[in-house]
Amino acid sequence: MKVLIVGDIVGRAGLNRLGAELRTRKDIDFCIVNGENSASGRGIRDKEYNEILGYGADVITMGNHMYYRKEMASEYAKLEKLAIPANITNLNGNKHVIVEKNGKKFGVINLIGSFAMGEIIEKNITNPFVMADEQIKLLKAENVDYIFIDFHAEATAEKIAMGYYLKNKVNAVYGTHTHVQTADEKILDTGMAYITDVGMTGPKDSVLGLKTEIAIARFTTGHYLHYECSQNEAMFNAIEIEFDDNTKKAISIKRINE
């Protein structure tokens, strides 16, 4: 069984690239996409939600950019394939998503980290490790075959620790949020797949998706300049994990950075 996990989709360029990639990758059994930057770099709306699912994604995960779309605050809970960070306390939405496909039951959990994620996050979250256990318990009670954890976090150590913490409990732990793919993909001794960050599917010449000149001006002047999503050609950052259907252990994990 092959699973494709796609890193943060940024803006129109990222969406177009996702569409092109999913049209050609026909051997994928299950696909999870992080959509937190799909609406012009900031958040997601119904429009991007439907577009991403229309390309063939099975579940969409989120992150801190949920807060940039105030008009969506009461809408997330209505999007049944959208998993929001389960440990956020002041927004409503699915704390996990279960999908039945190809005779298997898949559970997806999104969690947000506790370090350097911005004040609004740090004030409005519970401990991601404790919440992971809570949500895993609920998924196991539903007899899911596979559990995937998107840990949306800045701190490398927190993500690595989460990987080891969950190595006996889930099938994959992967990081999102930094928009830069890490080269530490591995399969732990329990058969759980891990990578610290999947990376970004968005504009190549940009600072994490933001127009380079705006990013540079922010740093050189120390002033906040309005966010503008870069629109140049997008790269595709993802991981492909193959599992043994009998043992549910990962056989391989491959990085895609094209």
Ligand SMILES: [Fe+2]
């Ligand atoms: Fe992101």
Ligand SMILES: [Fe+2]
């Ligand atoms: Fe993020």
